[in-house]
Amino acid sequence: MKNSKMTLSAETMNLDFVRKVEKLSGSSVSRCFQCGKCSAGCPMRSYMEHPPNRIVRLLQLGQFERVLAGRSIWYCASCETCTARCPNKVDLAAIMDALRKCSWDAKGASKESLVQLANKIFLENIRTYGRQYEMRLAAVFNLQSGKLLKDFMLGPKLMSKGKLKMFHQKNKNIKEIERIFRRIEELREKGEAL
Numbered sequence: 001m002k003n004s005k006m007t008l009s010a011e012t013m014n015l016d017f018v019r020k021v022e023k024l025s026g027s028s029v030s031r032c033f034q035c036g037k038c039s040a041g042c043p044m045r046s047y048m049e050h051p052p053n054r055i056v057r058l059l060q061l062g063q064f065e066r067v068l069a070g071r072s073i074w075y076c077a078s079c080e081t082c083t084a085r086c087p088n089k090v091d092l093a094a095i096m097d098a099l100r101k102c103s104w105d106a107k108g109a110s111k112e113s114l115v116q117l118a119n120k121i122f123l124e125n126i127r128t129y130g131r132q133y134e135m136r137l138a139a140v141f142n143l144q145s146g147k148l149l150k151d152f153m154l155g156p157k158l159m160s161k162g163k164l165k166m167f168h169q170k171n172k173n174i175k176e177i178e179r180i181f182r183r184i185e186e187l188r189e190k191g192e193a194l
């Protein structure tokens with residue numbers, strides 16, 4: 001998708017989608033006046049087809065297909081620089097999170113969304129063990145992404161340095177962690193969390 005020949009279309013305009021993103025992120029896109037400070041500070045800008053300020057502009061115009069088609073939302077590192085730099089308090093990092101959720105809901109897994117798969121397994125581990133379990137994270141990710149031998153040779157090196165453990169003990173505060181996850185689920189059911 002070339003940026004130089006961008007044609008916006010009324011057929012692809014979907015303001016309901018924009019409202020959903022605003023509700024999930026808790027941030028209004030209409031506040032943006034396109035100063036570009038977000039994009040100027042974004043460390044992932046060079047990997048994105050659409051810089052952060054253009055993502056907001058496309059949302060203002062309801063161009064959800066164009067936003068979700070690119071890989072920009074998946075290259076965002078959630079560093080929150082854009083949010084911190086915005087003079088109008090547009091929480092772009094939260095908008096990027098909401099867009100990834102909407103993309104996953106609408107289109108499921110894609111090559112770019114493997115990062116979402118890694119996030120999902122990461123959180124499953126936190127919920128189950130109360131801390132990260134790197135061995136399981138790598139094994140389940142490789143299985144579910146179909147990349148069975150990804151980073152396979154790194155395993156023995158990490159184990160020899162004590163960075164990767166075969167077995168894992170649960171965090172003793174696991175009940176408290178479960179309570180946090182349940183609370184987030186309740187908020188999600190009400191549409192108040194991602």
Ligand code: SF4
Binds near residue numbers: 043045076081
């Ligand atoms: S949160 Fe994402 S979009 Fe914002 S500056 Fe960081 S990498 Fe860029």
Ligand code: SF4
Binds near residue numbers: 035038085088089
């Ligand atoms: S910094 Fe804020 S106001 Fe400026 S372009 Fe980015 S989102 Fe819009």
